[in-house]
Amino acid sequence: xxxxxxxxxxxxxxxxxxxxxxxxxxxxxxxxxxxxxxxxxxxxxxxxxxxxxxxxxxxxxxxxxxxxxxxxxxxxxxxxxxxxxxxxxxxxxxxxxxxxxxxxxxxxxxxxxxxxxxxxxxxxxxxxxxxxxxxxxxxxxxxxxxxxxxxxxxxxxxxxxxxxxxxxxxxxxxxxxxxxxxxxxxxxxxxxxxxxxxxxxxxxxxxxxxxxxxxxxxxxxxxxxxxxxxxxxxxxxxxxxxxxxxxxxxxxxxxxxxxxxxxxxxxxxxxxxxxxxxxxxxxxxxxxxxxxxxxxxxxxxxxxxxxxxxxxxxxxxxxxxxxxxxxxxxxxxxxxxxxxxxxxxxxxxxxxxxxxxxxxxxxxxxxxxxxxxxxxxxxxxxxxxxxxxxxxxxxxxxxxxxxxxxxxxxxxxxxxxxxxxxxxxxxxxxxxxxxxxxxxxxxxxxxxxxxxxxxxxxxxxxxxxxxxxxxxxxxxxxxxxxxxxxxxxxxxxxxxxxxxxxxxxxxxxxxxxxxxxxxxxxxxxxxxxxx
Amino acid sequence: xxxxxxxxxxxxxxxxxxxxxxxxxxxxxxxxxxxxxxxxxxxxxxxxxxxxxxxxxxxxxxxxxxxxxxxxxxxxxxxxxxxxxxxxxxxxxxxxxxxxxxxxxxxxxxxxxxxxxxxxxxxxxxxxxxxxxxxxxxxxxxxxxxxxxxxxxxxxxxxxxxxxxxxxxxxxxxxxxxxxxxxxxxxxxxxxxxxxxxxxxxxxxxxxxxxxxxxxxxxxxxxxxxxxxxxxxxxxxxxxxxxxxxxxxxxxxxxxxxxxxxxxxxxxxxxxxxxxxxxxxxxxxxxxxxxxxxxxxxxxxxxxxxxxxxxxxxxxxxxxxxxxxxxxxxxxxxxxxxxxxxxxxxxxxxxxxxxxxxxxxxxxxxxxxxxxxxxxxxxxxxxxxxxxxxxxxxxxxxxxxxxxxxxxxxxxxxxxxxxx
Numbered sequence: 001x002x003x004x005x006x007x008x009x010x011x012x013x014x015x016x017x018x019x020x021x022x023x024x025x026x027x028x029x030x031x032x033x034x035x036x037x038x039x040x041x042x043x044x045x046x047x048x049x050x051x052x053x054x055x056x057x058x059x060x061x062x063x064x065x066x067x068x069x070x071x072x073x074x075x076x077x078x079x080x081x082x083x084x085x086x087x088x089x090x091x092x093x094x095x096x097x098x099x100x101x102x103x104x105x106x107x108x109x110x111x112x113x114x115x116x117x118x119x120x121x122x123x124x125x126x127x128x129x130x131x132x133x134x135x136x137x138x139x140x141x142x143x144x145x146x147x148x149x150x151x152x153x154x155x156x157x158x159x160x161x162x163x164x165x166x167x168x169x170x171x172x173x174x175x176x177x178x179x180x181x182x183x184x185x186x187x188x189x190x191x192x193x194x195x196x197x198x199x200x201x202x203x204x205x206x207x208x209x210x211x212x213x214x215x216x217x218x219x220x221x222x223x224x225x226x227x228x229x230x231x232x233x234x235x236x237x238x239x240x241x242x243x244x245x246x247x248x249x250x251x252x253x254x255x256x257x258x259x260x261x262x263x264x265x266x267x268x269x270x271x272x273x274x275x276x277x278x279x280x281x282x283x284x285x286x287x288x289x290x291x292x293x294x295x296x297x298x299x300x301x302x303x304x305x306x307x308x309x310x311x312x313x314x315x316x317x318x319x320x321x322x323x324x325x326x327x328x329x330x331x332x333x334x335x336x337x338x339x340x341x342x343x344x345x346x347x348x349x350x351x352x353x354x355x356x357x358x359x360x361x362x363x364x365x366x367x368x369x370x371x372x373x374x375x376x377x378x379x380x381x382x383x384x385x386x387x388x389x390x391x392x393x394x395x396x397x398x399x400x401x402x403x404x405x406x407x408x409x410x411x412x413x414x415x416x417x418x419x420x421x422x423x424x425x426x427x428x429x430x431x432x433x434x435x436x437x438x439x440x441x442x443x444x445x446x447x448x449x450x451x452x453x454x455x456x457x458x459x460x461x462x463x464x465x466x467x468x469x470x471x472x473x474x475x476x477x478x479x480x481x482x483x484x485x486x487x488x489x490x491x492x493x494x495x496x497x498x499x500x501x502x503x504x505x506x507x508x509x510x511x512x513x514x515x516x517x518x519x520x521x522x523x524x525x526x527x528x529x530x531x
Numbered sequence: 532x533x534x535x536x537x538x539x540x541x542x543x544x545x546x547x548x549x550x551x552x553x554x555x556x557x558x559x560x561x562x563x564x565x566x567x568x569x570x571x572x573x574x575x576x577x578x579x580x581x582x583x584x585x586x587x588x589x590x591x592x593x594x595x596x597x598x599x600x601x602x603x604x605x606x607x608x609x610x611x612x613x614x615x616x617x618x619x620x621x622x623x624x625x626x627x628x629x630x631x632x633x634x635x636x637x638x639x640x641x642x643x644x645x646x647x648x649x650x651x652x653x654x655x656x657x658x659x660x661x662x663x664x665x666x667x668x669x670x671x672x673x674x675x676x677x678x679x680x681x682x683x684x685x686x687x688x689x690x691x692x693x694x695x696x697x698x699x700x701x702x703x704x705x706x707x708x709x710x711x712x713x714x715x716x717x718x719x720x721x722x723x724x725x726x727x728x729x730x731x732x733x734x735x736x737x738x739x740x741x742x743x744x745x746x747x748x749x750x751x752x753x754x755x756x757x758x759x760x761x762x763x764x765x766x767x768x769x770x771x772x773x774x775x776x777x778x779x780x781x782x783x784x785x786x787x788x789x790x791x792x793x794x795x796x797x798x799x800x801x802x803x804x805x806x807x808x809x810x811x812x813x814x815x816x817x818x819x820x821x822x823x824x825x826x827x828x829x830x831x832x833x834x835x836x837x838x839x840x841x842x843x844x845x846x847x848x849x850x851x852x853x854x855x856x857x858x859x860x861x862x863x864x865x866x867x868x869x870x871x872x873x874x875x876x877x878x879x880x881x882x883x884x885x886x887x888x889x890x891x892x893x894x895x896x897x898x899x900x901x902x903x904x905x906x907x908x909x910x911x912x913x914x915x916x917x918x919x920x921x922x923x924x925x926x927x928x929x930x931x932x933x934x935x936x937x938x939x940x941x942x943x944x945x946x947x948x949x950x951x
Contacts, residue, residue: 031543038547046551072539110910113644114623122645122845129671136653194600197851198575205850224854229651270643270910360725361784379725379783379928469726469921471931474944476917492616495914495948 034071038064063087097510104504105276110496112259112272119273120237123244123261126271127234131218134230138182139222141197141204142189148200150209150220151176151183151191152228159183162209168220182226197225244269281504294470294477295486299512302482305389305460306453310446312393317400318438321408322430343398351462354391358463381479384467388480392459396449407441408434443524450520451513455484483509575852577604580618580628582611588873592866602852615641622646622846629847630856635666635838638674639910647674648845650854655862663879665751666838666905675842676857677879678870682834682900683732683805685825689818691715691800699739699827702801703780709800717799718780722790725783728923730916731906732803733772733781734835740768740828744915745907753907758949760919761942767828769926769938776927783927806875806896821895836903838879911949918945 041064048057067087070079106112137152142161149163159176162168175187185191197204208219211230222228236245244253244261253261253269260272285292320339324332342350357364358377366375377387411434419429460466460482466489467480476489483505491502581589586606593604607628609617615637621627623646633641641647649672656664656673663677685702687695691709696702706718723729730737741764746757759765775781785793794802795815803824812819824832841861843853860866867878868886877893877900878884888894906912922941931937 027539031539031546034543035546035550038543039550042547042551068540068543072543110619110640110913111643113619113646118623118645118846122642125648125845126642126645126670126672128649130651198849201575201849201851223651223850224858225851226855227653229653271645359784359786359789361782362789465726467726474948494917495911497616 030071034068037067097507100503100506100510103499104281104507105278105500106274107259107277107280107500108274108503109498109500111270112274114273116255116273119261119271120244122271123235123269124233124237128221128231129234131230131232134218137220137228137230139220139226139228140182140184141192141222141225142186143192144189148203148207149189150207150222150228151186151189152209152220153178153181153183157181159186161186161189162220164207164209167210167212277500281501282508284501284504290473291475291477294473294475295483297470298477298481298483298486301385301480302454302484305385305392305482306450306456308389309392309396309453309456310449312389313396314400314404314442314446314449316393316397317402318404320397320401321404325405325408339401340398342394343402347395347458348462350395351391351459354387354394355463358387378464379468381468384464384480388460388463388467391463392453392456395459396453399449403442403445404438407438410441411437444521447517447520447524451517454482454513454516455509456482457484457488460485461488483512575602575849577602577630577849577852577856578607578628579604579856580607580609580614580631582614582632583608584873585632585870588869589866592860592863592869595865596856596860600852600855602856618646618844619644622844625846625848627844627846629844629849629853630841631844632678632839632841633675635677635840636906636908636912638667638669638842638908640913641842642669642674643910646845647842648847648850649673650675650843650857652676652858652862655858658862658881659879660881660884662836662900662903662905663838663840666836666908667840668752669908670752675840676861677838677840678861678867679839679874679876680836680879680884680897680900681805681807681839681876682836682896682903683735683803684821684823684834684896684899686794686802686804686808686812686819686821688794688797688800689820691797695820695822696801696825699736699825702825703778706780706800715797715799717782717785717793718801720785720790720794720799720802721781722785722787722804723781723783723927724786724920724924725928726924727917727920728783728927729787730919730923731835733923735803735824735832736771736827737765737768738834739824739826739830739832740764740771741830742768743904745909747904753909755907755909755911755949758942758946760915760945761939764828764830765942766935766938769922769934771827772923773926773929773934776929781927783924806892809875809892821892821899823899831902833903834899835906836900837906839876840879914948915945 041060044060045057048054048060067083070076070083135155137154139153140151142149142151144161144163146163146166149161149166150168151159151161152168153159159171159173159178160168161171171183171186176183177185192200204225205223208221208231210219211217216232218230218232220228221231234247236247237243238245242255245251246253251263251267253263253267256262257275258272259275259277261269285295320335323329324335324339329335355378356362358366360366360374360376360379363377365377366373376383378384415433415437416429419433424432460480464478464480466476466478466485468478470477470479476494477486481489487502487505487509490505491497491499579593586608589606593606596602597604611632614631614633618627618631618641627646638647652659652664652673659677660680663680664673667673667675667677685695691714692705696705703718706715709715710718721729721732723732742762743759745753745755746759748754772781776783790802791804791808791811793799794804794808795811795817797817809819824834826832841857843850843857847853862880864880864883867880867883870876871878871883871887871893875893877887877897884897888897918941922937925931925937926934
């Protein structure tokens with residue numbers, strides 16, 4: 001939404017942007033869009049206010065204010081163009097990286113899933129067991145002066161009532177209204193209707209009515225507001241001491257700062273919580289030499305894979321573009337369509353099809369092209385690397401082909417003619433003129449293609465899942481693993497999901513890719529001087 | 532100039548506030564913990580995560596539940612294999628489901644992560660098949676209502692193998708004979724992955740050598756401290772596995788899909804698979820019969836039994852409604868039968884199970900599974916499957932040297948990762 005620029009000379013253009021009056025239509029549209037954005041922001045802020053999310057509320061408020069300032073002020077033209085892009089960049093890239101960095105410093109993963117309070121309540125809940133041989137009570141939820149309570153009818157017909165603080169007391173049968181085998185009302189107590197129960201579900205589920213003054217007898221608890229059983233807590237949490245005690249074995253578990261309950265002897269309770277562990281995840285490859293060695297191997301292969309993929313697909317695409325550009329070539333259109341076909345299929349699908357084609361015993365390649373040979377395309381380490389590269393180049397060369405075709409056609413004919421007149425042959429023309437000019441326009445694409453292939457999860461994972469597994473390493477590292485597939489396996493596969501370690505490895509990947517891209521972009525500036 | 536910019540700001544502000552007010556109909560409800568009027572009219576709410584098959588099977592049951600209790604049920608369809616992971620990551624945020632469907636071997640891990648809550652079956656526990664209730668129990672607490680039971684067995688092509696083989700040698704020799712006669716291409720089809728093998732499908736053969744995974748306590752549960760994977764019987768199995776793959780009986784290049792396809796086209800007299808493939812065989816017109824897997828090592832070849840059931844999230848916003856749904860509706864005959872009819876897996880409720888015995892295949896699989904043991908549901912299993920599979924894969928691919936060494940190295944490695 002820019003203001004209309006008057007047709008003054010460039011010298012006064014700057015001044016005229018601020019002094020030219022905008023047309024009413026443009027102004028109205030601008031105000032409408034800004035108003036919509038502001039309305040959404042106000043709505044979001046009101047929701048956040050009720051939830052007490054002060055940090056996000058502050059961020060939304062500041063961002064909206066900035067957006068308004070940028071679009072309402074005269075001038076700030078670059079800001080007006082860049083703001084939407086910057087907002088999306090901040091949300092989808094910057095925030096993601098910062099959050100991953102935060103996770104990398106914690107031990108989030110299996111066994112450390114949530115907060116300490118959640119872990120404590122989970123341990124207590126899971127170890128609350130029904131007392132053997134105890135009867136099933138039919139219950140009705142009631143409210144009394146002592147709070148929420150249970151009106152329980154035992155199988156023998158005895159009616160009792162109690163609350164969290166007061167143990168069950170028998171009631172005089174005359175003061176009780178029965179419905180079949182269940183007491184539904186009692187004097188001095190208000191029965192809760194289904195509606196009320198539904199609104200207080202958390203409270204009802206947490207209600208524990210002691211059977212008697214002796215806590216060892218257990219307590220009554222209901223899970224469906226109709227039946228209750230007698231339970232006992234095997235694990236007891238002592239808040240003052242911060243310890244969890246197993247009452248059956250009298251083992252005391254304490255929080256020793258590792259995000260879990262453990263004894264001095266090393267026994268650990270499985271359910272723990274997230275804590276910040278500092279740089280532990282980043283130091284893992286160094287402290288674990290075999291994993292560190294495997295990681296280096298994987299990193300080397302990732303670089304090799306990315307460079308070879310880009311290089312081979314670029315040269316293949318370039319070769320095809322050159323040959324199909326030559327007017328002497330016949331049926332060019334057919335070849336062009338065929339060359340673009342691999343690009344038309346989703347890479348996910350193609351990788352799975354190739355998986356079938358390369359099957360050692362039943363695959364088309366082995367059966368037909370090699371006459372029933374049993375070549376282990378995907379199970380031999382080096383052949384697997386070759387296969388992954390082959391499939392990736394097959395998927396990538398059409399893109400390079402299109403790009404090179406476009407770039408070649410943008411090179412002015414006069415240069416080639418001039419060179420030929422000067423006595424240069426085809427190869428010299430190509431090397432001296434076409435190729436450097438081509439690189440000027442395609443270099444940024446090559447760099448971004450490198451970054452893409454560095455993290456090319458789809459092809460590798462679909463084809464080999466990381467490939468024949470490396471021997472001698474505890475972790476699941478394979479010969480065709482890229483850094484990104486290794487991270488995926490660490491985070492989501494394997495017995496213990498370790499998001500903290502996976503986040504740390506992703507940050508390392510990010511740093512590598514960012515550094516390589518930054519350096520490469522700087523180098524390509526030298527190419528710009530050619531133009 | 533100043534006046535026009537002031538007007539602009541005023542214009543934007545006024546329009547923004549009026550637009551925000553228009554959307555005021557959606558004024559947010561405060562967080563559920565301080566709810567006063569958060570519940571909608573009528574009954575409560577329930578959020579269930581299911582896969583498409585079970586969601587279709589239970590549409591009637593859910594509708595009945597909604598009618599009879601006035602609850603609004605929201606069924607979210609998810610891919611079955613990712614339900615456990617999604618629950619683990621989403622539940623602590625408070626936006627997770629109340630009820631999920633899941634496999635029993637997830638229970639240990641989910642309990643360790645504190646995302647599922649025990650469900651007390653009460654007196655209705657006796658109405659279910661014992662193996663189903665055992666499978667859903669972890670460390671003394673039951674974590675859900677079981678709905679289906681499945682296991683693998685030997686499926687044979689009655690045109691190529693009219694009689695059920697009594698021993699493993701008989702199976703191999705009759706399979707070989709069929710191949711030699713030219714009526715079949717493979718003596719036996721077992722679908723495995725070239726890298727990770729498939730310990731689940733090979734387990735009955737392993738069990739027949741007397742090789743369980745963990746020791747079993749008196750109450751039938753697994754003892755995670757007693758790893759039996761490295762015992763003598765298992766090592767003998769490893770040797771046998773190496774031999775079978777050398778003879779071509781176990782082929783690492785045959786994946787699950789290829790095995791199913793080849794059996795359906797009549798390329799082999801025998802395959803080891805579960806009830807999930809039967810419809811493919813029926814469509815292909817194969818005459819099949821289901822029988823028990825013959826013992827290869829002397830002990831009975833008991834398969835792993837898998838149980839699926841419905842569980843309650845520990846972070847459920849509607850725990851009472853969830854428990855009611857589970858104990859009164861999912862545990863009822865209608866729901867159990869509905870799921871059985873669409874999935875062809877035996878129901879867990881005994882009365883429905885017995886009614887399902889009229890189906891020949893279900894009865895046959897059930898007979899094989901009656902002697903089976905549930906897969907261990909302890910959290911340590913995840914670590915195990917992978918190493919176990921890779922070791923089997925290596926033996927099958929004839930790599931790594933002596934199978935016994937490969938196997939014992941794997942068992943030692945698992946033991947050390949369980950310890951430390």
